[in-house]
Amino acid sequence: MLKLGLTSVVVLLTLDLTVATSDVWADPWVNVTMDGVSDANEESPGGYLAHNNDDDDSDSVTDVNDTNGVTGEDNLVRITLDYGDTNNVGCIGLGGTNVRFWTSASKTTEVPAQRWYLARGQTPPHELWVEGVTVSSAGRDAEIKMSYIREGYPPPMRPTTMSS
Numbered sequence: 001m002l003k004l005g006l007t008s009v010v011v012l013l014t015l016d017l018t019v020a021t022s023d024v025w026a027d028p029w030v031n032v033t034m035d036g037v038s039d040a041n042e043e044s045p046g047g048y049l050a051h052n053n054d055d056d057d058s059d060s061v062t063d064v065n066d067t068n069g070v071t072g073e074d075n076l077v078r079i080t081l082d083y084g085d086t087n088n089v090g091c092i093g094l095g096g097t098n099v100r101f102w103t104s105a106s107k108t109t110e111v112p113a114q115r116w117y118l119a120r121g122q123t124p125p126h127e128l129w130v131e132g133v134t135v136s137s138a139g140r141d142a143e144i145k146m147s148y149i150r151e152g153y154p155p156p157m158r159p160t161t162m163s164s
């Protein structure tokens with residue numbers, strides 16, 4: 001459960017989506033969703049995420065500064081990463097502002113913002129847990145963003161050079 005004490009302030013969150021489309025290939029798609037936030041609310045109001053400044057494992061270290069797992073952590077929220085027909089080319093990116101990504105709700109392993117190159121056999125996880133690391137200074141100033149970049153798109157211009 002989300003516990004909001006006097007010093008625990010929610011982080012406003014917006015999820016964003018960037019998709020590169022192609023007029024040659026079937027449009028690939030990527031999408032990130034957060035538990036409790038409907039598609040209609042992704043960008044506005046965007047949802048809420050707690051600033052993880054409590055101490056769920058009672059180790060006297062504020063949870064946002066814990067890097068070795070937090071037993072009983074209850075402030076992270078699951079996100080789901082979907083990616084469609086990419087023809088196994090291009091790369092999928094995950095980025096964030098004012099958030100960190102973890103492999104579990106108990107902060108087992110951090111997953112940094114990065115790109116996964118599909119042709120190299122790299123694939124993004126399908127679910128991660130997101131942590132609010134700072135308090136928002138303005139509404140919707142946190143961001144979780146997935147992107148897809150298709151290699152070779154747009155196709156290059158190929159003129160022929162002739163003697164003048």
Ligand SMILES: [Ca+2]
Pocket residue numbers: 054055056057058059060061062063066070
């Ligand atoms: Ca702690």
Ligand SMILES: [Ca+2]
Pocket residue numbers: 052053054055056063073074075
């Ligand atoms: Ca916590």
